[in-house]
Amino acid sequence: MKKTDLKKTIMGVDVGGTKIAFALVSSGRLMTPIYTVKTPKGEKILNVVGKFYEKFARKYLISGVGISTAGMVSDEGRIVGSTGNIPGWQGTKVKEILQKQYRLPIIVENDANAAAYAEYQIGSARGANPLLMITLGTGVGGGIVVNGKLVRGAHFAGGEIGHIKLSYTKQRLCTCGRYDCLEAYASGNGLFSLIKHYFPDKYKKITTRGLFKLTKSKNKDSIFAIRAIEDWHFYIAEGICNLFQVFDPEKIILSGGLSEEVDIKYLTKQTAQMVLPALEKSIRIEKSILGNDAGLLGAALLASQSL
């Protein structure tokens, strides 16, 4: 990537299930505050993107737009997969429509992939090869960067690591309609299943955040809460182990709201016990330093690279 291209001003956009975030980015740094609006339905999202573009363009010379979005994204910038509960967004030809309207280079990328790319370029795992990012939140997502490039796959599903299988016994139903995906165990929903298992009488009163607080309580609930959290780490470790054997990542970055609750030392130890003995000292797991901004920054970086 040429340095001059990175310095150009890009509008970064992050389309999520509840809100859309906008900011101008140059050289991977925010040039404006991040503005947010509630996510409208389907193609109306494009009107909002257009409005922000026009607003920014009055003050700045914008060289491109990078859009990070929930859902699988085709090479032509069309939303092809499940869209994180944004009605009417699937099938939208985002890149084609915006490019016609504004005659600018537009990049559209899946949000977890965009975030992984930001981690690779400007995050704590800068230059890691391969880099594996796992997002732990309501669901489980991820992104993989090999030799500096995102693994997008032949069907745009590269990095959809939430749906690798942890078990073959049909124990837990996943949001994808199949059983025993990593997401069904390691996500917020997975944690809730553990709460149900360990607290059958009062699970309705315990939130996932509450479970972490319970581990520090002084009554017998803390024992069950600790067991539940240990199980949760075990599942994440199993997911990492499976991916480790495929990609042998230099670094693994954890992001998403639930990653804050992960005990990195404990998780690394558990993973080390699962991988091939020759790899047990090679596991480097870290938490994201970019947090929620990673998708927007990554999309902007990808856009500047495409100029």
Ligand SMILES: [Zn+2]
């Ligand atoms: Zn699944």
